[in-house]
Amino acid sequence: ALSVGGVGAARAQDDPVFIVVRYHEAARAAELCADKKFTRTEEDKLAVLVGQLTQHRLPVGEELNAIREARANLTARVTAGGCKDPLVADALHFYESFRDRLR
Numbered sequence: 001a002l003s004v005g006g007v008g009a010a011r012a013q014d015d016p017v018f019i020v021v022r023y024h025e026a027a028r029a030a031e032l033c034a035d036k037k038f039t040r041t042e043e044d045k046l047a048v049l050v051g052q053l054t055q056h057r058l059p060v061g062e063e064l065n066a067i068r069e070a071r072a073n074l075t076a077r078v079t080a081g082g083c084k085d086p087l088v089a090d091a092l093h094f095y096e097s098f099r100d101r102l103r
Contacts, residue, residue, distance in 0.1 A: 016054035016055075016057045016058045016063075017058065017062070017066050019050060019053050019054050020050055020054060020058065020063055020066040020067060020070065021066055021069070021070040022070075022094065023046065023049070023050050023053075023098070024046075024050075024066070024067045024070040024071055024074075025070045025071070025073070025074045025091045025094075026091045026092070026094040026095035026098070027046060027095065028070065028071045028074040028075060028091075029074055029078070029083075029088050029091035029092045029095060030092065030095045030099075032074070032075065032078045032083070032088075033078065033083035033088060033092055034092060034095075036095075038102075042102040042103070045101065045102045045103075046102055049098065049101055049102070074088065074091060
């Protein structure tokens with residue numbers, strides 16, 4: 001079962017929508033739970049990073065929809081369960097893994 005889950009997780013990480021959602025959920029979690037205020041430069045670097053990781057495989061409209069949905073879903077999750085919610089905590093942990101790349 002672990003190997004099947006591992007393969008599924010690996011495939012998900014290759015999905016450009018998954019990548020966009022993961023990074024933007026993490027950024028939103030940092031805004032809401034770590035009081036992070038992103039500068040325009042940091043926002044631009046996040047966009048470049050996500051674009052590189054997705055190899056720009058998503059049409060712009062699809063990417064924008066994924067970003068909006070990711071941010072809205074994370075906001076709802078924080079509203080419902082707070083910053084200690086396991087998915088929010090995971091998003092914050094993930095943010096820490098790439099935070100320095102936005103400087």
